Amino acid sequence: MAQDQQFNIMIVGQAGRLQYEALLFMASLRQYAPDFKGQIIIAEPQPAPLWDKDPRIAPDxxxxxxxxxxxIRPFASVHFGQAYPYGNKIEGLAVLPASEPFVFFDTDTLITGDITALPFDFDRPAASMMRGPTWPLEELYWPGYAASWKALYDRFGLDFESSLDLRQPDEYWERYLYFNAGWFFGADPAAFADRFTEYAVSIRDDPPAEIVLQSLDPWLDQVALPLVIHSFGGGRPSSALAGLDGEITCHYRALPLLYARGTDRQIGILEEIAAPNKLKKLLKQYDPFKRMIYQGRGHKVRAMFDQNDLPRREQALRNKIKAAGFWLR
Incomplete structure (x- = not known):
């Protein structure tokens, strides 16, 4: 678990919003983690029957x-594609060098500190805890949290009991291993990709009876991810990784949300890295970025909220921004 252990970083890049987010990710990484020595690999889906349009990044x-x-490395969409683009983070892992430690980030992430200083334990994979009770959802005839999750652990021959956070009460969502898939890491991307694909396809195509009432779109990756991590001996991240989703990285998800709830430092970093003319010329091609960053729409969103008294639920933020006509993504 040496802090100077070299690892590779992967994000997904493709036509549309993600290619512009990738520019911000790369610029922030270069600015705030200049000593990063690993490979930065952008997995790019290729034209295929599973895509309605060419998903490749624009040449400029x-x-x-x-x-x-x-x-930038191409990969083939075999199982997911247009119908479930979140599957890119699953199939795209195949482009990473096998047996070399990796960290995956969603493209809508800013690097805001020295990521090389984090003490990753790649033999104990983990993922982001910046999540809420989004899956499973209580239904009239559902069997409960425990039965829903246990059915999945049983499907893949995993020990369910050892995944539980026993500090939390029975049938409370935080008792059960659940992540945001905005970042995760492991020791071998090839093995991780194979297992992630196996579990996700099995759950999608043949869900256990206990979860047939549950939606898997867009939650499939986040349903399979804890099972994959647990299968490799991982679990919840240690407190030593608190800089992820903290001082070291910012998973903003959408620029209106960043302006509404981000720190002054995070917004300052966004605007700093987006300022150089060479990058500005490209980012302004994407209308939501042009309006939010360069035409001041983001600061109008920020003025709508007291950052010291934000709504507890993200949906309330979204609803207020949308009602004002400022939701751009």
């Missing part, structure tokens, strides 16, 4: 990403 964006040090 691809050039800029490469100049920032990204290695």
């Amino acid at each position: 964006i691809k050039t800029a990403l490469t100049e920032l040090g990204a290695d």
Whole structure:
């Protein structure tokens, strides 16, 4: 678990919003983690029957990403594609060098500190705890949290009891291993990808009876991820990784949310890295970024909220921003 252990970083890049988010990710990484020595790999889906349109990154964006040090690698969409684009983070892992430690980030992430200083234990994989009670949801005829999750652990021959947080009461959602898939890490991306794919496809195509009432769109990756992590001997991240979703990284998810609830430092970093003319010219091609960052819409959103007294639920933030006509993504 040496702090100087080298690892690779993966994000997904493709046509549309993600390619512009990738520019912000790369610029923030270069600015705030200049000593990062691993490979930065952008997994790019390729045209295929599972995509309605060409998903590849635009040539000018691809050039800029490469100049920032990204290695853009193509992968084939075999199981997911347009119908479930979140599956890119599953199938895209195949482009990473096998047996080399990796950290995956959602593209809508800013690097805001020295990620090389974090003490990753790659033999004990973990993922983001920035999640809420989004799955499973209580239904009239559902069997409960425990039965729903245990059915999944049983499906793959995993020990359910050892995954529980026994500090939490029975049938309370935080008792059960559940992550936001915005970041996760492991020791071998090839093995991780194989298992992630196996579990996700099995759950999608043949869900256990206990979860047939539950929606798997968009939650499939977050349903399979805890099972994969548990199967490799991992679990909840240690407190030493608190800088993820903290001072080291910011998973903003959508720029209106960043302006509404982000810290002054995070917003300052966004605007700092987006300021150089070379990057600005590209980012302004994407209308939501042009309006939020360069035309001041983001600060109008920020003025709508007291950052010291924000609504507890994200949906309340979204609803207020949308009602004002400022939701852009």
